[in-house]
Amino acid sequence: MKHKAKKLFLTMVLLKMNLACSYIFSQTNQFKIYSEKILGTETTIKMIPIKSGTFNMGSSKKEKERKRDEGPITDVYIDGFWISEIEITWDVYELFLDRTADKEHVKRAELNLNIDAISGATAPYVNYNKKGYPVVNVTQYAASQFCKWLSAKTGNFYRLPTEAEWEFACRAGNDDPYSFGKNARKMNEYGWFKKNSNGQIQRVRLKKPNAFGIYDMHGNVAEWVLDSYNPETYILWGNSVKNPVMIGKKLYPRVVRGGSFKSNIDELRSAARGFSKEKWKRRDPQIPKSLWWFTDANNIGFRIVRPKKTPNKDDINKMWVNPIKEY
Amino acid sequence: MKKEIDNVNRRKFLEHSAKITAAGFLMNKLPARSKRLFSIEGEIKVALIGCGGRGTGAASQALEADPDVRLVAVADVFEDRITECLKSLNEKYPDSERININQETSFLGFEGYKNAIDLADVVILTTPPAFRPLHFEYAINNNKHVFMEKPVATDIDGIKRIIKTGKLAQSKKLNVVVGLQRHYQRNYRAIKKMIDRGRIGDIISGQVYWNSGGVWVKPREKDQTELEYQMRNWYYFNWLCGDHIVEQHIHNIDVANWFIGANPISAQGMGGREVRKGIDHGQIYDHHFVEYTYPDGQIIASQCRHQKGCMNRVEEVFQGTKGSVTINSANFALMKNKRKKTIYDHQGEDDINPYQQEHNDLFKAIRQGQYKINDTKQGADATLSAIIGRMATYSGQVITWDEAIKMDQNLVPDLYSFNDQAPVQPDENGMYPIPIPGVTKY
Numbered sequence: 001m002k003h004k005a006k007k008l009f010l011t012m013v014l015l016k017m018n019l020a021c022s023y024i025f026s027q028t029n030q031f032k033i034y035s036e037k038i039l040g041t042e043t044t045i046k047m048i049p050i051k052s053g054t055f056n057m058g059s060s061k062k063e064k065e066r067k068r069d070e071g072p073i074t075d076v077y078i079d080g081f082w083i084s085e086i087e088i089t090w091d092v093y094e095l096f097l098d099r100t101a102d103k104e105h106v107k108r109a110e111l112n113l114n115i116d117a118i119s120g121a122t123a124p125y126v127n128y129n130k131k132g133y134p135v136v137n138v139t140q141y142a143a144s145q146f147c148k149w150l151s152a153k154t155g156n157f158y159r160l161p162t163e164a165e166w167e168f169a170c171r172a173g174n175d176d177p178y179s180f181g182k183n184a185r186k187m188n189e190y191g192w193f194k195k196n197s198n199g200q201i202q203r204v205r206l207k208k209p210n211a212f213g214i215y216d217m218h219g220n221v222a223e224w225v226l227d228s229y230n231p232e233t234y235i236l237w238g239n240s241v242k243n244p245v246m247i248g249k250k251l252y253p254r255v256v257r258g259g260s261f262k263s264n265i266d267e268l269r270s271a272a273r274g275f276s277k278e279k280w281k282r283r284d285p286q287i288p289k290s291l292w293w294f295t296d297a298n299n300i301g302f303r304i305v306r307p308k309k310t311p312n313k314d315d316i317n318k319m320w321v322n323p324i325k326e327y
Numbered sequence: 328m329k330k331e332i333d334n335v336n337r338r339k340f341l342e343h344s345a346k347i348t349a350a351g352f353l354m355n356k357l358p359a360r361s362k363r364l365f366s367i368e369g370e371i372k373v374a375l376i377g378c379g380g381r382g383t384g385a386a387s388q389a390l391e392a393d394p395d396v397r398l399v400a401v402a403d404v405f406e407d408r409i410t411e412c413l414k415s416l417n418e419k420y421p422d423s424e425r426i427n428i429n430q431e432t433s434f435l436g437f438e439g440y441k442n443a444i445d446l447a448d449v450v451i452l453t454t455p456p457a458f459r460p461l462h463f464e465y466a467i468n469n470n471k472h473v474f475m476e477k478p479v480a481t482d483i484d485g486i487k488r489i490i491k492t493g494k495l496a497q498s499k500k501l502n503v504v505v506g507l508q509r510h511y512q513r514n515y516r517a518i519k520k521m522i523d524r525g526r527i528g529d530i531i532s533g534q535v536y537w538n539s540g541g542v543w544v545k546p547r548e549k550d551q552t553e554l555e556y557q558m559r560n561w562y563y564f565n566w567l568c569g570d571h572i573v574e575q576h577i578h579n580i581d582v583a584n585w586f587i588g589a590n591p592i593s594a595q596g597m598g599g600r601e602v603r604k605g606i607d608h609g610q611i612y613d614h615h616f617v618e619y620t621y622p623d624g625q626i627i628a629s630q631c632r633h634q635k636g637c638m639n640r641v642e643e644v645f646q647g648t649k650g651s652v653t654i655n656s657a658n659f660a661l662m663k664n665k666r667k668k669t670i671y672d673h674q675g676e677d678d679i680n681p682y683q684q685e686h687n688d689l690f691k692a693i694r695q696g697q698y699k700i701n702d703t704k705q706g707a708d709a710t711l712s713a714i715i716g717r718m719a720t721y722s723g724q725v726i727t728w729d730e731a732i733k734m735d736q737n738l739v740p741d742l743y744s745f746n747d748q749a750p751v752q753p754d755e756n757g758m759y760p761i762p763i764p765g766v767t768k769y
Contacts, residue, residue: 126657127640127641
């Protein structure tokens with residue numbers, strides 16, 4: 001049996017490689033706010049342009065409740081990109097799950113998509129409100145596959161933000177603990193956390209946006225980025241770095257940013273770093289565990305970015321999250 | 328739905344199976360172990376019957392429960408399921424002596440369960456529920472402890488067989504755990520205790536929910552026989568699955584029975600197929616709403632839905648004479664008194680996984696030679712409660728517990744090969760008969 005299993009595995013690997021993808025994504029010189037309309041539906045995603053620039057990533061030792069993994073402060077240069085104005089909601093995510101829109105419209109770019117698997121994957125049995133609420137309990141892989149699907153549907157290259165892009169967009173030019181300054185009490189105007197959420201996830205866009213016009217960067221759901229978590233990330237990066245990203249091979253821990261409706265206020269700070277835990281899947285009764293869903297991460301969601309300059313094919317391929325089986 | 332087996336098909340199967348055996352195709356007949364031990368020292372031998380994702384998960388939980396558990400045999404009707412299961416377990420437990428499976432101990436086919444069960448002390452039954460009565464009977468007749476998934480049957484005949492076999496297990500002092508894992512979950516156990524102590528008074532009503540977007544679909548593939556297609560896509564066939572009110576919503580109905588301390592005396596309700604009615608959606612409904620009446624007049628409203636894009640809610644809520652409780656499987660429980668003041672808020676962040684707890688309890692009892700657990704009756708009662716709910720929505724009639732348990736309802740034929748006739752057949756458009764309220768008998 002063992003031998004047989006191995007053989008089957010090899011066949012699967014070969015099959016995957018044969019399906020190598022070919023695609024051309026659009027390039028544009030325009031760098032303005034736009035709404036991405038998903039063909040075959042009424043749904044749009046508003047994308048906010050973030051101009052290239054340099055910022056201080058991390059927090060100083062003086063910052064209240066600051067953790068060691070937020071330092072030392074590093075000079076980070078980021079190329080321009082668009083970021084979604086809101087956390088991805090069920091309204092959009094269910095189009096990906098359901099894929100009814102796919103049946104009627106030809107895709108604009110061909111991608112190797114393993115999305116039959118997601119429509120086949122059973123979502124965790126928990127309470128969700130859907131319309132207008134951010135999607136939660138999604139794995140980083142699922143979030144990345146959503147980006148792939150959206151890229152194929154629209155012809156524009158979408159992906160998860162890097163940790164540095166995320167913090168750059170969150171700060172919106174502000175080095176203080178929060179994008180709105182030092183005064184944590186003002187959080188009530190900008191974000192959902194433990195004290196003001198009544199323990200409930202909230203609809204997106206109910207609070208004020210940051211200076212870039214982006215909503216809910218602080219709180220509501222903690223958001224996936226591409227990077228693996230390493231408490232020494234900024235030490236490894238050194239004093240200054242350009243477009244950094246650390247994509248590791250291990251499934252855990254990976255970074256989530258912004259804190260959530262369940263967090264204490266200090267976990268919502270622009271520099272605060274959260275990370276994934278195996279226990280987020282602890283009530284998954286199956287083996288292998290779901291590639292797509294957590295059972296115990298009802299405060300974990302994501303938003304998407306699109307680089308201003310579409311990278312070449314090799315670089316695009318590096319930005320998809322690989323599936324890792326979990327037993 | 329008819330039960331008879333086509334003699335021609337039976338003959339075909341015999342030829343077919345002879346071929347398989349001749350080819351040495353995973354099938355093997357080994358003599359049953361003669362020696363039986365009720366308390367076990369050293370290795371505890373486990374056989375897995377039904378090698379899907381849940382079965383593989385259960386096998387792993389058994390391995391985690393006791394360091395001397397060995398997986399000694401597996402059985403399934405699908406070879407790829409066996410392969411995938413062993414691949415996963417070998418990944419999870421690399422270089423482990425604990426998974427002792429080879430060609431001689433992997434049993435493929437409809438009767439492979441017998442060979443696998445013969446080799447074990449404890450058996451895990453995780454096939455689709457249609458086959459549970461058959462496998463449970465064989466396991467108990469052969470003196471095995473059992474972990475079996477819910478539901479325990481899809482029809483009334485199955486329920487009767489399970490109850491009878493459960494009594495036999497009791498007389499033989501065999502432990503039986505049924506995978507209604509809320510019974511092994513801390514928030515549920517805590518609330519049950521508090522209800523029994525009268526913290527919310529007497530339960531007078533409740534609402535139980537399993538509203539979700541539904542589950543996987545396995546579209547028909549070419550070269551499949553009708554029976555093979557149905558068994559791959561088993562969720563959508565009543566004889567295999569029992570409909571989602573039985574297969575999933577059983578959990579929530581079971582909590583109502585457990586907390587009230589009684590079974591419903593009757594059910595009436597409504598249901599249908601509004602959204603999920605495609606070619607690969609078989610026969611089952613996508614929603615049921617049932618009103619259950621309990622012996623002291625308590626009413627439980629039960630709703631289950633498999634429709635995408637709608638509110639999701641999987642939870643139980645009860646109102647008592649002195650307070651109320653809301654509880655769900657995400658380790659959540661909130662109890663309030665009549666003045667809406669919180670009297671208990673369960674902090675379940677680090678509670679043990681209930682799927683693990685049920686195996687921990689089972690293997691501990693077996694290890695210590697104790698006869699402690701027999702969930703059979705509770706599993707059968709919960710399954711029957713869900714079945715009368717289904718009968719109510721399918722028929723549009725009031726169904727009482729007492730009349731249901733006297734019914735002769737057998738949806739599951741004896742099966743020996745994929746060439747056997749499936750008990751339901753598609754029409755010329757590939758669609759299956761769907762229950763019609765007011766027309767369907769039950």
